[in-house]
Amino acid sequence: MGTASASAESARVACGGAPPDEDSSSWPRMPAGTSANERHGPSTQCGIKGWADNRDQLDYHCWASGENGSWTYLRNNSDGSTGWVKDTLLPGGGAVFAAQCWA
Numbered sequence: 001m002g003t004a005s006a007s008a009e010s011a012r013v014a015c016g017g018a019p020p021d022e023d024s025s026s027w028p029r030m031p032a033g034t035s036a037n038e039r040h041g042p043s044t045q046c047g048i049k050g051w052a053d054n055r056d057q058l059d060y061h062c063w064a065s066g067e068n069g070s071w072t073y074l075r076n077n078s079d080g081s082t083g084w085v086k087d088t089l090l091p092g093g094g095a096v097f098a099a100q101c102w103a
Contacts, residue, residue, distance in 0.1 A: 015041035018082060019073050022062040022099035028091045030054045036090070038076065038083025042066025050081030060095035063087065070094060073101055 030036065035053035040046040042064050052058055056078040063072050070087045072094035087094030 015039075015043070015046035017041075019062050019064075019101035021059075021075075022095075022101070029057055030091060034089070036085045038074070038081055038085055040083065042071035042084045042086075046084070049083045050076060050079070052076050052078075052085065058090070060090075062099050062101040063095040064101040 030053055032054045035051055037048045038050035038052060040049055043066050045067065052074075056076050059075040059077055061073045061075065061082075063070050064084075065071075066084070066086075068086070071084045072087055072090055073082070073084050074090075074095075075082045085094070
């Protein structure tokens with residue numbers, strides 16, 4: 001996860017837009033009994049565009065600083081949806097091995 005300036009990064013990673021896939025590995029499913037909203041940007045102020053739960057396998061693309069910490073942009077391999085999810089909700093803490101989005 002990154003430690004970039006939250007205000008500078010949030011300005012570049014507003015709601016909307018799809019960053020590049022910087023990490024092609026797939027990750028385990030969400031922990032049993034959990035789910036997370038996939039959002040248009042790294043903030044709860046950005047609209048929800050999908051969701052991931054323990055049935056879904058996730059492909060982390062990259063991370064960015066956002067509202068209250070770091071967020072991962074991912075693709076849900078089960079249904080093809082993409083979006084931003086708060087790293088604290090993701091297996092392994094999000095895109096810890098991937099590059100920063102728009103670095």
